[in-house]
Amino acid sequence: MNGADPTWLRLEGVSFRRGGRTILGNLSIDFAQHELTLLTGHNGSGKTTLLRILAGLLQPDSCTLELNGSRPRAGWRHCRQLLRSHSCYLHQQPYLFDATVFDNIAYGLRRRGVPAGRIRPQVEAALATTRLEHLAQRHCQQLSGGEKQRVAMVRAWVLRPRLLLLDEPVANMDKPSRRQCYELLNRMREDDIAVLLTSHDPQQGDLEITRHLHLYRGEMSRKELHTADNDQPEDEVIQP
Numbered sequence: 456m457n458g459a460d461p462t463w464l465r466l467e468g469v470s471f472r473r474g475g476r477t478i479l480g481n482l483s484i485d486f487a488q489h490e491l492t493l494l495t496g497h498n499g500s501g502k503t504t505l506l507r508i509l510a511g512l513l514q515p516d517s518c519t520l521e522l523n524g525s526r527p528r529a530g531w532r533h534c535r536q537l538l539r540s541h542s543c544y545l546h547q548q549p550y551l552f553d554a555t556v557f558d559n560i561a562y563g564l565r566r567r568g569v570p571a572g573r574i575r576p577q578v579e580a581a582l583a584t585t586r587l588e589h590l591a592q593r594h595c596q597q598l599s600g601g602e603k604q605r606v607a608m609v610r611a612w613v614l615r616p617r618l619l620l621l622d623e624p625v626a627n628m629d630k631p632s633r634r635q636c637y638e639l640l641n642r643m644r645e646d647d648i649a650v651l652l653t654s655h656d657p658q659q660g661d662l663e664i665t666r667h668l669h670l671y672r673g674e675m676s677r678k679e680l681h682t683a684d685n686d687q688p689e690d691e692v693i694q695p
Contacts, residue, residue, distance in 0.1 A: 460487035460488045460489050460490070461487060462485045462486065462487050463486060463487060463488065463522070463523055463617065463649075464485060464486045464520075464521070464522055464541070464617070464618065464649075465483070465484070465485035465486075465520070465521040466482075466483065466484055466485070466508075466509070466518055466519070466520055466521075467483045467518070467519045467521070468481055468482075468483065468517050468518060468519050469481070469482040469483070469484070469505070469508060469515050469517070469518045470482075470515060470516045470517045470518070471501070471504055471508065471513075471515045471516055472516055477673040478501040478504050478673060479501045479504060479505060479508075479515070479670075479673055480673035480674060481517075482505070482674070482675050484505070484509075484668070484675070486617075486618055486649040486651070487649065488617075488647045488648075488649060489644055489645070489647060489649075489665070490644070490649045490650070490665050490666060491640065491641070491643075491644045491649075491650045491652075491662065491663055491664050491665050491666075492649070492650065492651045492652070492664070492665065492666045492667075492668060493652060493653075493654060493657070493659060493662075493664045493666070493667045493668070494506075494651060494652065494653045494654075494668050494669075494670065495653070495654055495655065495656075495657050495667070495668070495669050495670070495678075496653075496655075496669055496670035496671060497655065497671075498655075500670040500671060500672075501670050501673065502622070502653040502670055503622055503653065505670070506544060506620045506622055506651070506653065507544070509538060509542060509544075509618065509620055509651070510538060510539065510542050510543075510544035510620050511534070511535040511536065511537075511538035511539035511542070512539075512544065514531050514535070515531075518531070518534070520534045520537065520538070522537055522541075541616060541617045541618055542616055542617070542618040542619070542620055543611040543614060543616040543618070543619050543620065544620040544622075545607055545608065545611060545619070545620065545621050545622065545624065546622055547622045547623040547624070547626055549603065549604065549607035551595040551598075551603055551606060551607060552595065553594075553595070553596070554594070554595065555591065555592050555593065555594055555595070556582075556587065556590045556591055556592070556593050556595060556598070556606050557578055557582070557591045557592060559595055559606055559610055560578045560581060560582070560606065560609055560610045560613060561574050561575075561578050562610065563610060563611075563613065563614045564577060564578070564613060564614070567614070577613055578591075578613065579591075581609050581612060581613045582609070584642070585605065585609050585612075585635075585638075585639055585642075586635075587602075587605060587606065587609065590602065590606070599632070600627065600628065600632070601628045601629065601631075601632025601633075601635065601636070602632075604624060604625070604628070604632070604636060605632075605635060605636055605639060608621075608624070608636065608639050608640070608643075609639070612639070612642075612643055612646075612648070615646070615648070616648060617647075617648065617649060618648070618649045618650075618651065619643060619648050619649070619650045619651070620651050620652075621640075621650065621651070621652035621653070622652075622653050623652075623653055623654060623655075624636060624640075624652055625637075625654075626654075626655075633660065634660070634661065637659070637660060637661045637662045638661075640652070640662060641661075641662065641663045644663060644665075657678070664680060665680075666680075667679070667680055
């Protein structure tokens with residue numbers, strides 16, 4: 456974690472079991488601004504489960520939440536609302552509305568009640584910054600897979616969530632599309648957004664990763680950055 460930035464979100468004792476199998480076993484995880492965290496692990500290791508819990512979409516068997524140094528006394532229902540209000544979760548194949556790129560990016564701002572006069576300049580600025588302005592009036596059904604992923608990321612970015620959760624965001628992309636997504640993710644980190652993305656591949660090119668976590672058999676270990684990975688959690692296991 457970046458020592459210059461204090462932790463604003465921490466979950467302790469995160470456990471999740473299904474069908475008698477431990478998916479997540481008493482994990483702890485925290486987040487600070489400017490963090491870009493890579494979460495690796497094989498299929499079934501619990502990566503998506505953890506992301507869904509962090510997004511407030513899935514209730515864990517046990518969990519203690521701390522937000523801005525305070526622990527809510529209410530149960531999971533209240534914690535879920537807190538997580539949902541501070542995070543944004545993108546699936547590997549994000550859903551885009553049957554509309555133009557501009558309207559897709561503007562959607563969240565409209566739902567938040569942002570005045571119409573402020574929406575257009577915000578969307579246009581986001582499109583220009585990410586070099587997507589040429590797609591503004593393109594229908595989303597006409598986009599490539601890489602373009603759809605970037606549009607979904609920009610739609611999340613304009614909402615300025617404190618935590619962005621990405622499930623395999625660059626899987627099956629060609630190198631140019633992957634590079635463009637990495638540029639956008641690096642920019643999000645500069646904008647005080649904590650980013651957590653999952654991947655099977657520990658080598659993430661130009662992505663400015665600040666922390667690498669690995670899930671294996673229900674436990675999470677912290678990996679050294681820029682080193683080869685294997686399936687053994689030989690590094691420090693993160694205990695609650």
